[in-house]
Amino acid sequence: MKKIKKKIKGSTSRRSYARLPLTLALGAMVLTPTMISLDSSEAEAAVTVREGTSIGIRGDAEVRGFTRDNTDFDDRTNRDDLNRQIQHRMRIAMDVQAAGGTSLHTRLHLAGDLHRDRRDVWGADRMDRHANVVADYLFVRVPVGDFKITAGRQMTHWGHGLKIDDGTRVDLLQVDHKVDDQTNVFASYQKDIESQRLAPGVNRSDDRDLNRYAIGVVHKTPELQFGVKLRHTDDRRVAQPAVVAAAGEDGQELLAFATYERGDLTTKIEADFGFGDFHESAAGDEKHAVFLGFDYALGDTTLHLNGVWGAHGYRGSGDGDAFERVSMFYYGGDGLAHSGFGGAFGGATDREFGVSFGASHELSPALSLSGRLAHLDGENVSPVGADRITGWNATVLDATMSYRINASTSYRINAIYAKPDFDQVAGATARPDDAYWGLSHALRIRF
Numbered sequence: 001m002k003k004i005k006k007k008i009k010g011s012t013s014r015r016s017y018a019r020l021p022l023t024l025a026l027g028a029m030v031l032t033p034t035m036i037s038l039d040s041s042e043a044e045a046a047v048t049v050r051e052g053t054s055i056g057i058r059g060d061a062e063v064r065g066f067t068r069d070n071t072d073f074d075d076r077t078n079r080d081d082l083n084r085q086i087q088h089r090m091r092i093a094m095d096v097q098a099a100g101g102t103s104l105h106t107r108l109h110l111a112g113d114l115h116r117d118r119r120d121v122w123g124a125d126r127m128d129r130h131a132n133v134v135a136d137y138l139f140v141r142v143p144v145g146d147f148k149i150t151a152g153r154q155m156t157h158w159g160h161g162l163k164i165d166d167g168t169r170v171d172l173l174q175v176d177h178k179v180d181d182q183t184n185v186f187a188s189y190q191k192d193i194e195s196q197r198l199a200p201g202v203n204r205s206d207d208r209d210l211n212r213y214a215i216g217v218v219h220k221t222p223e224l225q226f227g228v229k230l231r232h233t234d235d236r237r238v239a240q241p242a243v244v245a246a247a248g249e250d251g252q253e254l255l256a257f258a259t260y261e262r263g264d265l266t267t268k269i270e271a272d273f274g275f276g277d278f279h280e281s282a283a284g285d286e287k288h289a290v291f292l293g294f295d296y297a298l299g300d301t302t303l304h305l306n307g308v309w310g311a312h313g314y315r316g317s318g319d320g321d322a323f324e325r326v327s328m329f330y331y332g333g334d335g336l337a338h339s340g341f342g343g344a345f346g347g348a349t350d351r352e353f354g355v356s357f358g359a360s361h362e363l364s365p366a367l368s369l370s371g372r373l374a375h376l377d378g379e380n381v382s383p384v385g386a387d388r389i390t391g392w393n394a395t396v397l398d399a400t401m402s403y404r405i406n407a408s409t410s411y412r413i414n415a416i417y418a419k420p421d422f423d424q425v426a427g428a429t430a431r432p433d434d435a436y437w438g439l440s441h442a443l444r445i446r447f
Helices: 013-018 022-035 341-345
Strands: 002-009 036-038 042-049 054-069 083-097 103-111 133-144 147-155 169-178 183-193 210-220 224-235 250-262 265-275 288-298 301-311 349-362 367-380 389-404 409-424 436-446
Touching: 133 169
Parallel strands: none
Antiparallel strands: 002 042, 036 042, 054 083, 054 436, 083 103, 103 133, 133 147, 147 169, 169 183, 183 210, 210 224, 224 250, 250 265, 265 288, 288 301, 301 349, 349 367, 367 389, 389 409, 409 436
């Protein structure tokens, strides 16, 4: 065992806390009793760890505000849908490296914008929609010979985020084997739904879980990186109107991605092909999606051309981050992202497509600008309501300015403008096409 001491000269703890933002001060006061002893003239931090163990603590705090209007593209109801919010959160991560190479990784997510029906906590929609203090992830990684075992609740990522991105938290057991310096093969077991949690205190005799099993390979060279994953979904749930409308279906997926760098040009591609009942749309067709992107560097300026196509109900607004590369209309923008056209008008989205051209430019080491012009397009196979919308498209312009205040703090401003157009069934009530717009800004601190 060893003890590490560090003296921090300065004023008392009360005066130090007064200089911190409220959330950081609360976090510091929570940690203080167990980690730090204080007197009136100086602070002494003492942490005891086992020999061969190291502990790293890091995190970020962020405050953002946004204003957006005309989210329903329709002013006929005289309903004021102007939305103005201020949100803030703090995330504290801990990485523990134990002797022998075993490690533990966790992060605590604290969101301070809890209001209304407890479902609007910033960031909690991908974890627990009913809590503003959440264990974001918690997993262990254990080396066993030439293999590496990772188990626990994890943030997953695959390729360019078309289907699986960093925001997706899952209970996962994965075994990796490094074939050589360039190739890694893996197998995984993923628990999406544990049925016992649906009815606390009830031990069911049957298994109604949703599980996924996968095998894959990732290969990396200085110029080329690619990966292929085969995944099987085993849905043992039963139809429950209050929980899931239809269940008990299986399906398979082929997910593949590649990144190729040649000089100043970077090419990115990713595809997801679903097979089987689990991946069928309402019309009985299997869901597919493809992402293709190009980045070309010209000194301090980089040009971007990106396109995403989703077929048979593969919605960009619920299946990954690839649509964010086309427009912040779908994701991003510090609160400016929209639910997507299909979600706004009901029915079954059959196809969704987006393409954009943009550029990012570094005016200085601290200041950068970026902007995109996008075209979005979609079809609806089962139009509903008086509008009877069968298709839609929109021209979307978004822009971001980022400024690095210092090594730990950055500030950004975002803007978006989306002008829609609709196709309707003959004789349907004419649909207005009011433009959606929004402005946002955010201050972020990394520590």
